[in-house]
Amino acid sequence: MSAELQQGTPRPDFEGFVALLRERAPLLPRRLRQVADHALAHPDDMALNTASQIAQKAGVQPSTLVRFAQALGYSGFSELQQVFRSRLRQQLPDHRERLAALRNGGAAGADMASVLLDGFIHASEASLERLRSGLRPDDIETATDMLAEARTIVLVGARRMFPVVAYLAYAFGKLGIRAVLVDNIASLGAEQAGMARPGDVMVAVSCAPYTPATIEMAAVAKAAGVPVIVLTDNALSPLAAHCDLCLEVSEADYGAFRSMAATFALAMTLAVGTAEKVRDDA
Amino acid sequence: MSAELQQGTPRPDFEGFVALLRERAPLLPRRLRQVADHALAHPDDMALNTASQIAQKAGVQPSTLVRFAQALGYSGFSELQQVFRSRLRQQLPDHRERLAALRNGGAAGADMASVLLDGFIHASEASLERLRSGLRPDDIETATDMLAEARTIVLVGARRMFPVVAYLAYAFGKLGIRAVLVDNIASLGAEQAGMARPGDVMVAVSCAPYTPATIEMAAVAKAAGVPVIVLTDNALSPLAAHCDLCLEVSEADYGAFRSMAATFALAMTLAVGTAEKVRDDA
DNA sequence: TGACTAGTGGAACAAATATTTCAATCTTCG
DNA sequence: CGAAGATTGAAATATTTGTTCCACTAGTCA
Incomplete structure (x- = not known):
């Protein structure tokens, strides 16, 4: 081992470890990296597992963990692990205090950032909680059944909801499931969506205020005999009229902005659930 | 040992341990109490120390810890300690086991859907929790300062991370802040990003596996004197080298898919925080 | 009071875990 | 292309850690 890597025991806190890594990591060999x-x-x-368990998850040998620790100047893996344990110890009480402080005292202008972040985190958590209790598992089941049998999945969503369908396009693609994203480029949305035929399935996503184009595309597809799955915010949504299956996701808002956490969690579930079905069928 | 204390392994979660203790504690001998x-x-x-360290702090012998665990029905101290460790971990791996069990045992379909959804919800919640405790409020403050003074905000993100910048484009637009989305249409990404000049600010988003194009665009912008704010997953990210401010968001994953909840919460915070600053300045 | 039982401390033992070593492999540079 | 060096995987070793055992104590009931 080159001598330059050998130094006295580094700072025993997590920040010190990260700082050390920031400068050393680029020079580290592949496995250590x-x-x-x-x-x-x-x-x-x-912090919580044994060397061999960690090694397995990281895809290396236990000895590599020891070498890694030593390359950074720690005496061995055990010493390095203490760094992670102490981090875990401090982190918990620390953040509970901060949170309580934020809630009680109306925060000054300086930690406006914290208040905002905390607000959005809360909204996300509330949304996830509602999703957990509000969605019928049978509906997910039905949705993934439909999607698994689709020749092509057509993804429609605009404005606030475009990120969701863009993500679905990525996820389906990665899972080897054919899906096309209707992005309305050059105002060709209607033509993009219009190529859907029976045998395909459309997924349309829209929440209030509903984008007319999305509703229109869902209606057209349904009329053409294409099954439509809708993700929307409530059962009275104009989209609900033009669909075969309606999945309701009610997101909590903070200020003028609604969370996306629940919608994304549901989207991931649909993608992976569909992939599992497709694999089982084969 | 009296026979009544001997039972099958109790619930492996912390809540179960507390419940068990509530009824048994009064009957326990002095040291076990x-x-x-x-x-x-x-x-x-x-959760974090060895048996003898814990024993010392509790003022008992290590063997007493073992007896204590066994008196409650655990096989030994190690098994009991896992209960405390999983509490710290927020029971994430538990879900993988359940999912694996479902696959092997061939459970009913509706169950599979629930487990998946539950898994993604848990991953999202864990991510949000980490975001809450892991991000320095000062960094958000600095970021919104930079963004509020930008003439135009240039948004760069690809593949998995494209939904985030697409959302930011929507949010900034709605808030009346000038932002352009680099969507790489017709492979014009480099040209789109290349129009950034000093006075503008670039926001680049990428997590492992990093998209080379995103890194490249950040590097070019930085070299051209454009301040770059980066959202990435850790301090070793190749993006960290080419930025003026690095916001780290580590998302929890479930299966092969990583949550997006924390990244979106942070994105919303940045958008609204910037808008507040812009309004205050005017 | 004396025998019996449950409880306890501490040492011996067994198991698990981290660390070291060494041979094989891959890189790098002459 | 070939040699020197660095890196790596896997087995051997050393250490730590958890567990069991047994002698001893304290409390309880005949």
Whole structure:
């Protein structure tokens, strides 16, 4: 091992570890780098599991963990692990206090950022909670059945909801499921969506205030005999009229902005659930 | 040992442990009671230290810890400690096991859907929790300062992360803040991003596996004197090298898919925070 | 009071875990 | 192309850690 990597024991706190890694990581060999990535991505894992369990998850040998720790100047893996454990110890009470402080005292202008962030986090958590209790598992089941049998999945969503369908396009693509994203480029949305035929399935996403184009495309598809699955905010949505299956996701808002957390969680579920079905059928 | 204390392995979660203790504690011998008190008072200690360290803090022998665990029906101290560790971990791996069990056991379909949804909801919640405690409010403050002073905000993100910048484009637009979305249409991404000049600000979003084009655009912008704000998953990200401010968001994953909840919450915070600043300046 | 039982401390033991070592492999540079 | 060096995987080893056992104590009931 080159001598330059050998130094006295580095700072025993997590921040110190990250700082150290920031400068050393680029110079580290492949496997050690792999460990570095894993350590930053899964710090809890590093704190709570044994060396061989961590090594397995990181895709390396246990000995590599020891080498990694030593390359950074720690005496061994155990010493490095203490860094992660102390982080876990401090982090919990620390953030509980901060949260309580924020809630009680009307925050000053300086931590406006914290208040906003906290607000959006809360809205997201509330949305997820509602999703958990509000959605019928049978409906997801029906949806994934439909999607798994589709020749092509046509994804429609605009404005606020475009990110959701864009994500679905990515996820389906990665899972090897044929899907096309209607992005309305050059105002060709109607033509893009119009190519759907029986045998295909449309997924349309829209919440209040509903984008007329999305409703229109769903209506046209349905009339053409294309099954339509809708993600919307409530059962009275104008979209609900033009669909075969309606999945309701009510997001909580903070200020003028609504969370997207529940919608994305549902989207991921649909994508993976469909992939599982497709695989089982084959 | 009296037979009544011997039972099958109790529930492996922390709630179960507390419930069990509530009814058994009064009947326990002195030293075991002492352990019970310590366990409830210092659950983190129970999760993160070795048996002899814990024993010392609790004022008992290591063997007493083992007896305590066994008196409650666990096979030994190690098994009991896992209960405390999973509490810290917020039971994430538990879901993987359940999903694996479902696959093997061939459970009913509706169950599969529930497990998936539950898994993604958990991953989202864990991500939000990490965001809450892991992000420095000062960094958000700095980011919104930079954004509020920008003439035009240039938004760069690809593949998995495209939905985030697409959302930001929507949000900034709605808030009356000038922003352009680099969507790489017709492979014109470099030209789209290349129009950024000093006085503008670029927001680049990318997590592993990093899209080379995004890194490249951030590097070019930075070299041209355009301030770059980066949203990425860890400090070692190749994007971190080419930015003026690095916001780290580590999302929890479930299966092969990572949550987007924390990234979106942060994006909303940035958008609204910037709007507040712009309004105050005027 | 004396025998019996449950409880306890501490040492011996067994198991799990981290660490070291060494041979094989891949890189790099002459 | 070939040699020197770095890197890696896997087995051997050393250490730590958890567990069991047994002698001893304290409390309880005949």
